[in-house]
Amino acid sequence: MNSKTEKKDCVFSAIPNEMKPVIALINRAAHGCTDLFNKHLARVNLTVKGFLILCAAYKNTSFSQLDIAKGLLIDRSTMVSLVDALEQRGLVERVRHVEDRRQYRVVLTLEGERLFKEAREIAYQTEDEYLAVLSDKQKSDLKASLLLVLNAQAEKESQLSQTAPLLLATQTTAE
Template identity: 30%
Template sequence: MENQPPYAPGAPALSLKLDDQLCFALYSATNALKKMYRPMLDRLGLTYPQYLVMMVLWERDGLTVSEIGDKLFLDSATLTPLLKRLEAHGLLTRKRAAEDERVVRVSLTAQGKALKADAASVPAEALGASGCTPDELTTLRDTLVRLRSDLMANG
């Protein structure tokens, strides 16, 4: 019994069929989610990754690039161009820390702060488009957070 696989042979989790794959379900759901968000974010003048950065800063302004990257699971090579574009649009500023020039602190401008009010309807619109109840989405989110955590710990 000790050496038995955790799943029965032929179980969908072990299949090579595309529709049985968790990775494909997540990938295709993410693509559908981004497509659903696009018109809402176009109204704000943001791409989906830029929206994520703005949400992080609306939650806590004045973070370092590293702190934003940690929150979004992005490296600085991916994050820096996003921040440059947001800065060019007047939504944030980047400033090197006086105590350590390697550290760059990111702060919202008045325009970036004001955009939060315009974005306030996005979560409700997304909920409506999902066809799920708030409780269903909360359960799904919690399951995905646990999955991400487990995958990062074991991968």
């Protein structure tokens, strides 16, 4: 068999399961699910990041563009480009933030809300497709476990961000 036409096994599959830490499994699953979701969202000309921005803005007008970027782990310049594209399509509007005039809130338009609802159905379909090997209980347990981990991590990050200036101030005064 020619080496160019020979089918190769997936490298990840070839690694013994006992050598795959959970963190590597989560990473691999996230990539696979994201790829599948992006493929399905293409029919409404949206990406996962665009969907998540619409999701964050759905029925919530208090989040600033910066809040959404931080919460979704999107760097500022990418966030600006994403919101620009959504705004050009008439899906969102930037509105000056009431409490901080330097910031903008991201607000869904009626068309943005309609598209979000359509994309949310695509998300549920993608989830069903990707997790088809799991029972309903396993899906529920997986979601609950991930939320538990993510909420605990968010709490740690929140506590760390509250203590970080104090740590820096302590280090500065001790020098």
